[in-house]
Amino acid sequence: MTTKYDTILVLDFGGQYCHLIGRRIRENSIYSEIVPHDISPEEITALKEKFNVKGLILSGGPSSVCEPNAPKIHPRLLEVDLPILGLCYGHQLLAQAAGGIVEPATSKEYGITQVTVDKPIGVLEGLNYKEQVWMSHGDTVMVSPPDFESLAHTDSSPVAAFRHKTKPIYGIQWHPEVIHTEKGMFILQNFIFKICKAQANWQMEDLIEKMIKEIQTETENGNTIIGLSGGIDSSVATAIAAQALGDKLTAVFVDHGLMREGEPEAISETFQKFPINFIVANVQERFMNKLKGIIDPEKKRKVIGEEFIRVFEEIANKSGAEYLIQGTIYPDRIESGFKKNSDKIKSHHNVAGLPEKIKFKKILEPLRDLYKDEVRKVAIMLDLPKEIVNRQPFPGPGLAVRVIGELTDEKVRIAKKADKIVREEIENNDFAVNLWQYFAVVTDTKATGVKGDARAYGYVVAVRAMESREAMTASFAKIPYNVLEKISTRIANEIPQVTRVVYDVTHKPPATIEWE
Numbered sequence: 001m002t003t004k005y006d007t008i009l010v011l012d013f014g015g016q017y018c019h020l021i022g023r024r025i026r027e028n029s030i031y032s033e034i035v036p037h038d039i040s041p042e043e044i045t046a047l048k049e050k051f052n053v054k055g056l057i058l059s060g061g062p063s064s065v066c067e068p069n070a071p072k073i074h075p076r077l078l079e080v081d082l083p084i085l086g087l088c089y090g091h092q093l094l095a096q097a098a099g100g101i102v103e104p105a106t107s108k109e110y111g112i113t114q115v116t117v118d119k120p121i122g123v124l125e126g127l128n129y130k131e132q133v134w135m136s137h138g139d140t141v142m143v144s145p146p147d148f149e150s151l152a153h154t155d156s157s158p159v160a161a162f163r164h165k166t167k168p169i170y171g172i173q174w175h176p177e178v179i180h181t182e183k184g185m186f187i188l189q190n191f192i193f194k195i196c197k198a199q200a201n202w203q204m205e206d207l208i209e210k211m212i213k214e215i216q217t218e219t220e221n222g223n224t225i226i227g228l229s230g231g232i233d234s235s236v237a238t239a240i241a242a243q244a245l246g247d248k249l250t251a252v253f254v255d256h257g258l259m260r261e262g263e264p265e266a267i268s269e270t271f272q273k274f275p276i277n278f279i280v281a282n283v284q285e286r287f288m289n290k291l292k293g294i295i296d297p298e299k300k301r302k303v304i305g306e307e308f309i310r311v312f313e314e315i316a317n318k319s320g321a322e323y324l325i326q327g328t329i330y331p332d333r334i335e336s337g338f339k340k341n342s343d344k345i346k347s348h349h350n351v352a353g354l355p356e357k358i359k360f361k362k363i364l365e366p367l368r369d370l371y372k373d374e375v376r377k378v379a380i381m382l383d384l385p386k387e388i389v390n391r392q393p394f395p396g397p398g399l400a401v402r403v404i405g406e407l408t409d410e411k412v413r414i415a416k417k418a419d420k421i422v423r424e425e426i427e428n429n430d431f432a433v434n435l436w437q438y439f440a441v442v443t444d445t446k447a448t449g450v451k452g453d454a455r456a457y458g459y460v461v462a463v464r465a466m467e468s469r470e471a472m473t474a475s476f477a478k479i480p481y482n483v484l485e486k487i488s489t490r491i492a493n494e495i496p497q498v499t500r501v502v503y504d505v506t507h508k509p510p511a512t513i514e515w516e
């Protein structure tokens, strides 16, 4: 980077929402870097060579500060001459490190909570006496450390927020980065602008520049392959890599036969117009053979992840490419459990689904820290076609994770037809633009029906439609009954093997968006 941006460092204690803090800061045109939780004062000083470090935020995390091996801050962290804000686990750690009392809670606070703001000062300046916040914690700060004062409480948290009496050190028990905290952004802005006095001098364009330079350096401008699924992530990664590498880049679209109906043709048509080497690998049979007999969803993801890499390696052998670029984004990585302190939810095929032995010198993931809506913003800046910018997310393993149980040609055909009907019927309505995703799942349950005058015994198809901002949490869409009715009637009538259609009314969490 040429300019030194005012920067907030986010110390990562393994919380699901750690990177969300980073992106909320970026939304305010302030640069942020995620750093290890035990970063030392000397390492922070070294970072000042590259960034104008203006403040530190300690993220939340799944551990309990009362456990002996829980991740801790560096013992001298509080000596750094920078404003500090601890959130949730970070709040408890600050309390513990400065001599307060933290106890495992008798009742956990989870979800939306009312907080009473006793002193609306510092990061809480401008807040009302009562505020709606989002909590998710087990431990509780019972007594503020000496030299600190309590600023807020809830029914179960006597010290839900505090500050050091003379230094710019704050802790809050709730999550301002989560949208359910009504004044969350306001609190973060208080911290970054009023307490840290950071200047908003960073823009998304700077990130594109950074990614281009990173690709050029990491690949030494050598022959490189990129996996292109036609989804927004890999399309954006391709557009950036094309700017970085020009004709040293080969984009490979793996047609594994598990795409939506009409999709391989649409993708080929779009990308053949791009000034890049574009290859379609027709490997439908090969994927189906590898997936024969596999029922376990994690195994399916692993087999698909491995096969993708093998296809890329074969093409790389021919073109002499030594590097592979993937469009992995942040939620793919966190849900694949890439961090020491976070739980694995599922193996996104291009992350944890990778085989151990890979012939590439390096795999690059230029979008690794971004959320989907940020990727969309980058896509708009790069002038990518509308059909790519607005395309709903589609998982790398494709329909394989939307056909429950063993994949058969019949079930894949049903999945394609049902998915097409769901798309057509939903896209007939204005509300479609507000949906994150909508699709059909072929379950492995069968049910009795009556078609014509005869008994029928066929598949149960589930319809799922979700609203979300960044896929970390999502709500099922309350789409009108008449639309659901049309979808159900069409699926049951147009697909003879289906006798029943159900609508999935589960949020994420506790469910995930995809069924497998």
Ligand code: XMP
Pocket (backbone or CB within 6 Å): 332, 335, 346, 347, 348, 349, 350, 393, 394, 395, 396, 397, 437, 471, 508, 511, 512, 513, 514, 515
């Ligand atoms: P889940 O099911 O984990 O999905 O709630 C979150 C978002 O990620 C998409 N998804 C994937 N994308 N490779 C991908 O590129 C994958 O293996 C994968 N699995 C899920 C999913 O469609 C949703 O938008």
